[in-house]
Amino acid sequence: MNTGKPRKGEKSMNTTVTVLGLGQMGSALARAFLAAGHTTTVWNRSAAKAGALVAEGAVRAESVREAVTASEVVVVCVTTYDDAHAVLGPVADALAGRTLVNLTSGSPEQARERAAWAAAHGADYLDGAIMTTPPGIGSSAFMLLCSGSPTAFAAHRDTLAALAAPVDLGADPALASLYDTALLGLMWASLSGWLHGAALTGSEEVPATRFTEVATRWMNAVGGFMTTYAPQIDAGRYPGDDATLDIHLATMDHLVHASEARGLDTGLPKLLRDVTARAVAAGHGRDGYAALIELVRAGGRA
Ligand SMILES: NC(=O)c1ccc[n+]([C@@H]2O[C@H](COP(=O)([O-])OP(=O)(O)OC[C@H]3O[C@@H](n4cnc5c(N)ncnc54)[C@H](OP(=O)(O)O)[C@@H]3O)[C@@H](O)[C@H]2O)c1
Numbered sequence: 001m002n003t004g005k006p007r008k009g010e011k012s013m014n015t016t017v018t019v020l021g022l023g024q025m026g027s028a029l030a031r032a033f034l035a036a037g038h039t040t041t042v043w044n045r046s047a048a049k050a051g052a053l054v055a056e057g058a059v060r061a062e063s064v065r066e067a068v069t070a071s072e073v074v075v076v077c078v079t080t081y082d083d084a085h086a087v088l089g090p091v092a093d094a095l096a097g098r099t100l101v102n103l104t105s106g107s108p109e110q111a112r113e114r115a116a117w118a119a120a121h122g123a124d125y126l127d128g129a130i131m132t133t134p135p136g137i138g139s140s141a142f143m144l145l146c147s148g149s150p151t152a153f154a155a156h157r158d159t160l161a162a163l164a165a166p167v168d169l170g171a172d173p174a175l176a177s178l179y180d181t182a183l184l185g186l187m188w189a190s191l192s193g194w195l196h197g198a199a200l201t202g203s204e205e206v207p208a209t210r211f212t213e214v215a216t217r218w219m220n221a222v223g224g225f226m227t228t229y230a231p232q233i234d235a236g237r238y239p240g241d242d243a244t245l246d247i248h249l250a251t252m253d254h255l256v257h258a259s260e261a262r263g264l265d266t267g268l269p270k271l272l273r274d275v276t277a278r279a280v281a282a283g284h285g286r287d288g289y290a291a292l293i294e295l296v297r298a299g300g301r302a
Pocket of ligand 1: 083
């Protein structure tokens with residue numbers, strides 16, 4: 001009988017993996033495990049969604065309990081942590097001795113709570129954040145952020161590499177969600193800035209594709225600024241030796257005015273300018289851009 005548990009000392013290339021939740025992301029995960037040659041058991045609340053994967057070689061589980069007991073690694077990817085708990089709560093006893101990998105999006109606090117719950121039921125727990133959309137699954141160009149049990153990560157790193165490049169963030173299970181939230185914030189801020197730029201240049205008939213050729217090159221430079229400023233943040237000193245906040249503030253005025261003159265939404269430009277103006281008013285005018293983190297940390301107060 002296949003208990004889904006590895007025999008002692010066994011290190012197999014073929015890991016038994018279960019995927020619970022076959023929405024857009026869960027289906028992509030199951031497909032990537034299959035493509036990597038892992039024995040993949042699947043379960044979904046709406047059973048019909050398993051059909052295509054079964055045709056591709058996955059094993060259909062008729063119940064959550066059957067799905068959990070089939071594999072050494074149990075991946076759950078449903079809408080919310082509450083949904084994941086609704087699925088796994090009734091079969092908690094079946095998790096003992098297995099590794100639960102939670103790829104459902106949630107908050108850092110929820111991740112810590114789930115890790116404690118899993119430990120109380122004898123399971124190793126990894127929390128993960130998938131830093132791509134379903135079409136990117138299976139490519140090492142994208143990251144799978146992982147945090148939680150170091151033994152689980154060491155044991156299953158290679159298996160998880162079928163999904164994306166695993167990044168070990170450490171033993172605190174909250175860290176994957178924390179990084180995920182921070183990185184999504186970075187993505188939204190960047191994409192909103194890019195959209196504003198596309199609207200601004202588009203107002204003068206520049207196609208978004210042309211603007212984007214230049215914008216993506218600029219993003220490489222912006223990444224370089226981040227690398228320069230990060231040690232300043234760690235040191236708590238922000239020398240304005242490349243560009244001062246006074247200079248940034250004057251340039252932000254141009255963005256506001258150019259946007260106003262073209263009838264564009266000025267919400268984002270004014271937000272950037274107002275935050276910088278508050279920092280300058282508080283005496284940071286001769287500091288560099290990274291000094292703005294002081295306002296962020298102080299709840300927006302300079
Ligand atoms: N899509 C992305 O690009 C992406 C990227 C990174 C992370 N994620 C995360 O991955 C997770 C899944 O996203 P998705 O895009 O796959 O969403 P989705 O296509 O809407 O699928 C949601 C899945 O959750 C299941 N589900 C929801 N509530 C449930 C419950 N109470 N009990 C049992 N199953 C339940 C659904 O089952 P039914 O089929 O029965 O409704 C379905 O399998 C989310 O946490 C999302 O934030 C998604």
